[in-house]
Amino acid sequence: MPQTSAETGTGATEDTAFEIAVSTRNISKNFGDVEALNDLSLEFPLGQLTSLLGPSGCGKTTLLKIIAGLLEPTSGEVEVNGQKVTGPGPDRAFVFQDFALLPWASVIRNVAFGLELRGVARSEREAVAESYIKQVGLAGFENAYPHELSGGMRQRVGLARALAVDAEVLLMDEPFSAVDEQTRRKFQEDLLGLVQNQNKTFIFVTHSIEEAVYVSDQVAILLPRPSRVSEIIRPSSFRGKGVDNIRRDPEYLDIVDEIWTSLRRYVE
Amino acid sequence: MMNRSLTLKVLSAVILFGAWEIAGHIPVSFAFPTFLESMGALMRMMGDGTMLDAYAETLRPLAVGIAISAFLGIALGIWVGLSRFFDWLFSPIFIVMQAAPLAALIPLLVLAYGIGLTSKVLVVCIMAMPVIVLNTAGAVRNTPDSIKEMGRSYLATDLDVILKIIIPAASPVIFAGLRLGISAGFIGAILAELKITPTGVGDIITYSRSIADYPSMYAAIFSIILLAVLFLNLLERIEAVLFKGNQRGYASD
Amino acid sequence: MTLLGYRLPGMSSLIIWGLLWETVGQSGLTFFIPPLSEVVATLFSVIGTDAFQKALAETAYAFFVGVLSAICIGIPTGILMGKNRLLDELLLPWVNVFLSAPLTALVPVLMVLFGFGMRAIIITTTLFAIWIIILNARAGVKQINRSLVDMARSFGASPIDAFFKVYLWAALPEILGGIRIGIIRAVKGVIIGQLLISIVGFGALFELYAANFLMGHFWAVLIVLFALAFTISEILAYLERRVSYYAAKR
Numbered sequence: 001m002p003q004t005s006a007e008t009g010t011g012a013t014e015d016t017a018f019e020i021a022v023s024t025r026n027i028s029k030n031f032g033d034v035e036a037l038n039d040l041s042l043e044f045p046l047g048q049l050t051s052l053l054g055p056s057g058c059g060k061t062t063l064l065k066i067i068a069g070l071l072e073p074t075s076g077e078v079e080v081n082g083q084k085v086t087g088p089g090p091d092r093a094f095v096f097q098d099f100a101l102l103p104w105a106s107v108i109r110n111v112a113f114g115l116e117l118r119g120v121a122r123s124e125r126e127a128v129a130e131s132y133i134k135q136v137g138l139a140g141f142e143n144a145y146p147h148e149l150s151g152g153m154r155q156r157v158g159l160a161r162a163l164a165v166d167a168e169v170l171l172m173d174e175p176f177s178a179v180d181e182q183t184r185r186k187f188q189e190d191l192l193g194l195v196q197n198q199n200k201t202f203i204f205v206t207h208s209i210e211e212a213v214y215v216s217d218q219v220a221i222l223l224p225r226p227s228r229v230s231e232i233i234r235p236s237s238f239r240g241k242g243v244d245n246i247r248r249d250p251e252y253l254d255i256v257d258e259i260w261t262s263l264r265r266y267v268e
Numbered sequence: 269m270m271n272r273s274l275t276l277k278v279l280s281a282v283i284l285f286g287a288w289e290i291a292g293h294i295p296v297s298f299a300f301p302t303f304l305e306s307m308g309a310l311m312r313m314m315g316d317g318t319m320l321d322a323y324a325e326t327l328r329p330l331a332v333g334i335a336i337s338a339f340l341g342i343a344l345g346i347w348v349g350l351s352r353f354f355d356w357l358f359s360p361i362f363i364v365m366q367a368a369p370l371a372a373l374i375p376l377l378v379l380a381y382g383i384g385l386t387s388k389v390l391v392v393c394i395m396a397m398p399v400i401v402l403n404t405a406g407a408v409r410n411t412p413d414s415i416k417e418m419g420r421s422y423l424a425t426d427l428d429v430i431l432k433i434i435i436p437a438a439s440p441v442i443f444a445g446l447r448l449g450i451s452a453g454f455i456g457a458i459l460a461e462l463k464i465t466p467t468g469v470g471d472i473i474t475y476s477r478s479i480a481d482y483p484s485m486y487a488a489i490f491s492i493i494l495l496a497v498l499f500l501n502l503l504e505r506i507e508a509v510l511f512k513g514n515q516r517g518y519a520s521d
Numbered sequence: 522m523t524l525l526g527y528r529l530p531g532m533s534s535l536i537i538w539g540l541l542w543e544t545v546g547q548s549g550l551t552f553f554i555p556p557l558s559e560v561v562a563t564l565f566s567v568i569g570t571d572a573f574q575k576a577l578a579e580t581a582y583a584f585f586v587g588v589l590s591a592i593c594i595g596i597p598t599g600i601l602m603g604k605n606r607l608l609d610e611l612l613l614p615w616v617n618v619f620l621s622a623p624l625t626a627l628v629p630v631l632m633v634l635f636g637f638g639m640r641a642i643i644i645t646t647t648l649f650a651i652w653i654i655i656l657n658a659r660a661g662v663k664q665i666n667r668s669l670v671d672m673a674r675s676f677g678a679s680p681i682d683a684f685f686k687v688y689l690w691a692a693l694p695e696i697l698g699g700i701r702i703g704i705i706r707a708v709k710g711v712i713i714g715q716l717l718i719s720i721v722g723f724g725a726l727f728e729l730y731a732a733n734f735l736m737g738h739f740w741a742v743l744i745v746l747f748a749l750a751f752t753i754s755e756i757l758a759y760l761e762r763r764v765s766y767y768a769a770k771r
Binding site: 065068088090092093096098100101103114116118161 | 412415418419420423424428432436511
C-alpha cells in the first residue's frame with residue numbers, strides 16, 4: 001500500500017527517517033496582488049526524486065524557482081544541506097522546460113557553460129563536458145549547434161549541462177514536456193537510472209500524473225487557490241520491479257487513479 | 269533549366285536596361301540619355317580616375333559618420349535596453365527621431381557647423397543613429413528570459429550575463445540595425461553632398477547637370493546606387509553566415 | 522518606468538528634455554538654440570502666417586498625392602507578385618534594390634525630367650514610400666495559410682469572392698504594416714524632396730529662415746514638422762493594432 005500523509009503543514013515524511021537534502025519552510029510568494037504560494041513547507045529526502053505535481057497555476061514552478069534562488073520568497077526560507085538559500089548556488093543545477101540553450105554555442109560549449117561561468121579552465125571543462133555528453137548519449141554531436149538537434153536531443157544537452165556542474169541537487173522544471181511521447185518515455189527510464197547511480201537529490205516539476213508516479217520516490221501534490229500541499233504519496237512496492245513492469249503494476253495504476261480523483265475537480 | 273532564379277535575374281536586368289535604352293532613343297526627354305551612353309560615361313570616368321577621386325571624397329563622411337553612429341548607437345542602445353530608467357529617458361527621443369524627417373535639420377547644421385566635413389558627418393549620424401539605437405535596445409530588451417535565468421542559475425555575474433548571454437543573443441538584430449543605419453547613412457551622405465556643398469559624387473551629379481552632360485550625371489547616380497546596394501547585399505550575406513541558426517533554437521518545438 | 526510607485530507615462534521624459542532645452546537656451550550658450558519658451562511663442566505666431574500655411578498646404582498636397590499613388594500602385598503590384606511566380610522573380614530583385622538604395626541620388630534626375638516643382642516632389646515621395654508597400658503586400662499574400670485557400674475553394678468560392686472575402690483580409694495586417702512604414706518614409710521623402718528642390722513648401726521656408734538667421738522660426742517649424750510626423754506614425758500604429766489583432770492568431 002502507498003504510504004500517504006495527508007496534511008498541509010510540515011510535510012514530515014512519516015516515521016521512516018530520511019536524511020533531508022532540501023527543505024522549504026513556510027514559503028509564501030506574492031506577485032503583486034496575486035498569491036502564488038501560501039505558507040508552504042516541504043522536505044526533500046537526500047538521493048531521492050521528489051515530484052511536484054499539480055494543476056496549472058498551483059505554483060509548482062514558482063516553488064522550484066524559489067528553491068533555485070531565481071525568485072525570492074515573500075516570506076519563509078529554503079535550506080539546502082542546512083545552508084539558507086539566498087540566491088543561485090553551486091549546490092543546485094537547473095534543467096529548463098524550454099532547454100534554455102545558447103543557440104550560438106556548440107553542444108560542448110553549452111554543456112560546459114556552467115563550468116565556464118565558474119572559471120574552470122577550457123581544456124578541463126571541455127573534458128568534463130565531453131564525458132557527460134557521452135553519458136547522455138550525444139557522443140559525436142559535440143560540435144553541433146542546438147538548431148541542428150531534435151527537441152529530445154536538446155534536452156539531453158540541458159541535462160548534461162546540469163550534470164556537468166556536479167551539483168548535489170537537480171531542479172527539473174517540466175523537463176520532458178516539450179519532447180515527443182516516445183522520447184519522453186526513454187527519458188523517464190533514463191532518469192530512473194540517473195537517480196539510482198548519481199546519489200543526487202532530484203526535484204521534478206511535472207503536470208503529468210503518470211510521469212510523476214513513474215519516476216518519483218515521493219510525489220507532492222500541490223493544489224491551487226490557496227496554494228498548498230494537499231498530500232504526499234510514497235509509492236513503495238513497484239520501484240524495484242524494473243522499468244518495464246512499473247506501468248502495469250497494480251499499485252502504480254491505483255496511485256495514478258487516486259491522484260486523478262483528487263485533482264479532477266481542479267481541472268477547469 | 270540549370271538555374272531558373274539566376275536566369276530570371278539576368279532576364280529582368282536585360283528587360284529594364286533594354287527599356288532604358290529604348291526610352292533613351294525615342295527620346296522621352298532631352299535629359300534622358302540611353303543606357304549605353306550612360307555606361308560609356310561611367311567607363312570613361314572610371315578610366316580617368318574621376319570616379320575614384322569622387323568616391324574617396326564621398327565615402328569619407330559616410331565612413332566617419334557610420335563609425336561614430338555604430339559605436340555610440342550600439343553603446344547607447346545596450347544601455348537603454350538594460351536600464352528601465354534610461355529606456356524611459358532616451359527612447360522617446362529616438363522614437364521621435366525615427367519617425368521625423370530629420371533631413372530638415374540640415375540647414376541648421378550648416379549654419380552651426382559650416383559647409384565642411386563636420387556638417388556632413390553629422391548628417392550621416394542623425395540619419396543612421398536612431399535605427400541603430402532602437403534596434404539594439406529592442407534586441408537587448410527581448411533577450412529570452414529563460415536563457416538569462418539559465419545564466420543566473422549557473423552562477424553568472426551580471427557582467428557575465430551581459431557579455432556572454434545578452435550581447436550574443438542580441439547581435440543578429442544589432443547587426444541588422446547597423447545595416448539599416450548604413451542604408452540611411454548613404455541617403456544622408458548623398459543628401460549632404462547635394463544640399464550642403466557639391467563634393468565627390470554629388471559634385472559629378474551637380475556639375476554634369478549644370479553643363480547638361482546627362483550621361484555622366486546618370487552614370488554617377490547609377491554608380492552610387494550600385495555601390496550602396498552591393499555593399500548592403502554583402503552585409504546581408506555576412507549576416508547570414510555569421511548568425512546561421514542563431515535565431516532558431518530558442519523555440520522548444 | 523515607475524517613480525515613487527507611480528507609473529510614468531511613456532513619453533513623459535520629453536518634458537525633461539524640454540526643460541534641458543529651455544535651460545541651455547536661457548543660458549545663451551549658443552545662438553543656434555533659443556529657449557524653448559521663445560520657440561513656442563514664435564510657433565504660435567508662425568502658424569498664423571501665410572508663408573507657413575502655404576508651405577504646409579503644398580507639403581500636404583505633395584504628401585497625399587505621393588502616398589496615394591504609392592498605395593494605388595504598390596498594393597496591386599505586391600499582390601500580383603505574391604500570386605504570380607514569374608512576375609515575382611522578375612520584379613523582386615528591383616524592389617529590393619530600390620528599397621535599400623539611396624533614393625536621394627535620384628532626385629536630381631527627377632528634377633531634370635519633371636521640372637523644379639511639385640511634380641518632382643510628388644514623385645520623390647512616391648519613390649520613398651512605394652517599395653516597402655509592394656514588399657509587404659507581397660509578403661502578406663505569400664503567408665496566407667494554405668488551408669485557408671483550400672477552405673475557400675472547398676466551399677465553392679469563385680476566384681473573385683475568394684480574393685475579396687479571404688485573401689485581402691488574410692493579407693491585411695501585412696498590407697497595413699507596409700502602408701504605415703511607407704507613410705513614415707514618405708514624410709522623410711517629401712521633406713528631402715523639398716530641401717533639394719528648395720523653391721516650394723518647407724524647403725523654401727527653411728531657406729528663408731536660414732538666410733535671415735531666424736532661429737526661433739526655424740525651430741518652431743521643425744517642432745511642428747516633427748510633431749506632425751510623430752502623430753501620423755502613432756495614429757497609423759494605433760490603427761494597425763486595431764486591425765491586426767488577429768494577425769498573430771492565424
